[in-house]
Amino acid sequence: MLSPIKIGISSCLLGNKVRYDGGHSHDGFLTQTLGLFAEYVPVCPEVECGMPTPREAVRLVGPTENPRLLTQKTGVDKTEQMQSWIKGRLKELAKEDLCGFIFRSKSPSSGLYRIRVYGDDGNVRKNGTGLFAKAFTEAFPRIPVEEAGRLHDPKLRENFIESIFSLQRWRKLINENKSLGGLVGFHTHNKLLILSHNQDIYRKMGRLVAQGKDYDLDVLFDRYEELLLKALKLKTTLNKHINVLHHMMGYFKKNLSGDEKRELLSVIDQYRSGYVPLIVPITLIKHYVMKYDQPWLKVQTYLNPHPFELKLRNYF
Secondary structure, eight states: OOOEEEEEEGGGGGTTOOOOOOOOOOOOOOIIIGTTTTTEEEEEEHTTOOSSSSSSOOESSSOOOOOOOEETTTBBBBBHHHHHHHHHHHHHTTTTTSEEOOOOTOOTTTOOOOOOEEOOTTOOEEOOOOOOHHHHHHTTTTSSSSGGGGGHHHHHHHHHHHHHEEEEHHHHHHHOOOOOHHHHHHHHHHHHHHHOHHHHHHHHHHHHHHHHHOOHHHHHHHHHHHHHHHHHSOOOOHHHHHHHHHHHHHHTTTTOOHHHHHHOOOHHHHHHSSOTTTTTHHHHHHHHHHHTOOHHHHHHHHGGSSGGGGGOOOOO
């Protein structure tokens, strides 16, 4: 069992009344479902940098690459106040061992994508990033991040949560068994998970581990981590999952009866056609893993990448 996973989060998503209008943006999935497995580190850039609640709303103004943070009605420049706070807060967050960060959408301080930037020419461009969100991702490029609004998409939700739990397992390895043998074990357990994201990176990681004795241990782990997180950023697809399902089926070629083989192929085809979600063929394969005591598949993270209670593979 892993300990609760530590995740940074925009404070308003937890129901804290820190928004400019004195309200909140409580997200039930984050507090009541994912929250069962998470230890949240709440952050509200605007309140923590010294702005009151309620307060005048702020917006990004100027060039998209380097906008200023101004109050909407009075035009007071809050940029230096925010940037000064960000510098200190990032130092604090570096000590938290975060495995992910969930930002509030549409925020000029915390939004990740398509944030409005008001140009000096009067045009509004939806291609900005909140000041804190931008600084965080630049300071911690390997920590998975996502916006709360985008997590309503089941595929984006699964990809993000799979990434944060994978990073937690990786950090556990570094803390408890940072050795070539530990890395070989980790890679063995996560082969199919990596394959479900990207075949080319899967091959690169395999070659890296096979040549592990040729590397300084710190360099080896750093390169592996870079590839791992690069792979996890790439979304799984129906075809990628089907490839992995057929790959697993190959481990039972000497075990399955004719009827069992036809049943599994039928279920995989039903998944391909959109009649059943991924959890259906996965559950059947897990049944065969236990029935035929398949040792290699038993340890594959792909079959249990995140808590079952999150129901992340139940969508069509």
